[in-house]
Amino acid sequence: MDWRIICIFLVGFSIVAHGQEKIEREYRVKEREAPGEAREWLNDAFEGRKKVKWFREETSGKSSYEAKFNWEEADYSVEFDLSGTVEDIEIIKNWENLSSNLRQNLEAYFDKHYRKWRLEKIQLQYSGSPDDLEDLIDEDEMEGILTRYEIEYYGDGEEGKNLWEGTFDKDGHVIDKRVIIIPPADNLFF
Amino acid sequence: MIRIVWIILLALPMELMGQGRITNFGLFPEFQLGFSAAENLKITGKIESQHGLVDKVAHEQADWGLYHNQTDFQGFIGKPLNPFVAITGGYQYRLESGSEDSHRAIQQISFLQRKGTYQLGHRFRTDQTFAPDGPVEYRLRYQVSIEIPIEGQSLDPGEFYLVLSDEPIYSLQSGESGLENRLVAALGHLSKGKQKFQAGIDYRTDRFFDAALRQRTWFKFGWYLSL
Numbered sequence: 001m002d003w004r005i006i007c008i009f010l011v012g013f014s015i016v017a018h019g020q021e022k023i024e025r026e027y028r029v030k031e032r033e034a035p036g037e038a039r040e041w042l043n044d045a046f047e048g049r050k051k052v053k054w055f056r057e058e059t060s061g062k063s064s065y066e067a068k069f070n071w072e073e074a075d076y077s078v079e080f081d082l083s084g085t086v087e088d089i090e091i092i093k094n095w096e097n098l099s100s101n102l103r104q105n106l107e108a109y110f111d112k113h114y115r116k117w118r119l120e121k122i123q124l125q126y127s128g129s130p131d132d133l134e135d136l137i138d139e140d141e142m143e144g145i146l147t148r149y150e151i152e153y154y155g156d157g158e159e160g161k162n163l164w165e166g167t168f169d170k171d172g173h174v175i176d177k178r179v180i181i182i183p184p185a186d187n188l189f190f
Numbered sequence: 191m192i193r194i195v196w197i198i199l200l201a202l203p204m205e206l207m208g209q210g211r212i213t214n215f216g217l218f219p220e221f222q223l224g225f226s227a228a229e230n231l232k233i234t235g236k237i238e239s240q241h242g243l244v245d246k247v248a249h250e251q252a253d254w255g256l257y258h259n260q261t262d263f264q265g266f267i268g269k270p271l272n273p274f275v276a277i278t279g280g281y282q283y284r285l286e287s288g289s290e291d292s293h294r295a296i297q298q299i300s301f302l303q304r305k306g307t308y309q310l311g312h313r314f315r316t317d318q319t320f321a322p323d324g325p326v327e328y329r330l331r332y333q334v335s336i337e338i339p340i341e342g343q344s345l346d347p348g349e350f351y352l353v354l355s356d357e358p359i360y361s362l363q364s365g366e367s368g369l370e371n372r373l374v375a376a377l378g379h380l381s382k383g384k385q386k387f388q389a390g391i392d393y394r395t396d397r398f399f400d401a402a403l404r405q406r407t408w409f410k411f412g413w414y415l416s417l
Contacts, residue, residue: 025341025342025346025347025348025349026342026343026344026346027342027349055343068343154273154274156272161272161273162273163273182273182302182304183345183346183384184384184385184386184414184416185302185311186222186224186234186414186416187222187337187353187386187388187414188300188302188309188311188313188335188337188353188355189276189278189298189300189311189313190222190224190234190236190264190266
């Protein structure tokens with residue numbers, strides 16, 4: 001009985017391992033693996049920044065590199081395409097740091113659509129050409145910059161109780177949203 | 191990193207045996223299948239089986255030999271209150287070598303906390319065990335687990351993770367109290383298709399109120415499948 005049960009588990013493991021398909025993921029890479037153009041852009045735009053963690057991201061067939069670091073007491077994430085061209089800059093924000101107009105609009109949206117809601121993560125997102133993004137960091141120049149907010153939140157509304165990722169414009173009006181699928185955590189509870 | 195984790199996990203039971211404190215070491219495979227039966231109803235089935243490899247009493251020779259200790263068949267019906275909280279009821283049928291088969295009723299509430307780069311699981315559980323050869327045993331359990339991705343800032347399919355958990359268990363049977371602790375350290379892999387594989391050490395200590403403390407160490411490996 002003993003070995004038969006163990007064999008069933010081992011055979012099951014190997015069948016499933018062979019059945020794995022293409023995956024979507026984010027994983028750490030060494031700095032030298034990131035495109036030279038991306039590293040150069042980061043050095044020019046964020047002069048004097050400290051340690052950078054580099055990641056490779058593969059999502060829905062699209063690959064990119066992401067640099068994560070702390071800059072002037074805020075957490076930054078800068079995304080580059082595979083050739084090293086910068087695509088956007090994201091900065092983690094606290095609710096208290098948002099303007100009162102933005103907070104009012106966001107609150108109005110959440111109150112209207114959800115009985116209960118709770119913010120999990122707020123990211124300010126800047127996108128534009130590499131030169132415009134560099135000017136934004138160096139000179140606070142907003143020309144050519146598109147400002148959006150990516151907000152992760154829990155919402156209990158007509159569409160059920162879900163964790164959402166919503167994209168909002170600079171004034172807090174919703175652009176789109178999607179349900180975040182939480183990876184299975186049954187291994188922690190049974 | 192993954193190599194270092196494996197070395198630590200595999201060296202732990204040897205270290206315990208070296209100290210002459212181990213009473214039991216064995217294999218502990220488990221398989222779990224979970225799926226949604228309705229919009230707000232989740233069914234989970236689980237089989238777990240303990241197979242001893244060596245028994246050793248302090249200062250005596252180790253007794254080697256593979257034997258079946260017990261196999262549990264469990265079924266649960268859970269109701270998620272939201273993506274983070276679920277209440278669950280379950281039943282377990284146990285085949286135990288040298289004892290009569292037993293039945294167990296299980297009730298639990300679980301909480302998932304997402305903390306940026308890692309997630310915490312809290313499980314409060316009560317159970318009642320019914321065996322023909324003894325009075326009902328009541329237990330109260332709390333388990334805290336932490337799951338930490340190794341390769342990125344979040345756990346994505348195709349990546350490895352570490353999971354650590356601890357669970358103190360208080361038991362009451364015929365007016366006598368017991369205490370047990372279960373510490374688990376494992377390396378896991380999240381694969382595509384909502385499945386996880388885990389392998390690690392499950393270290394259990396009990397009989398704290400008796401003269402001799404009992405320690406059981408299992409090499410636990412599991413396959414957790416969500417449909």
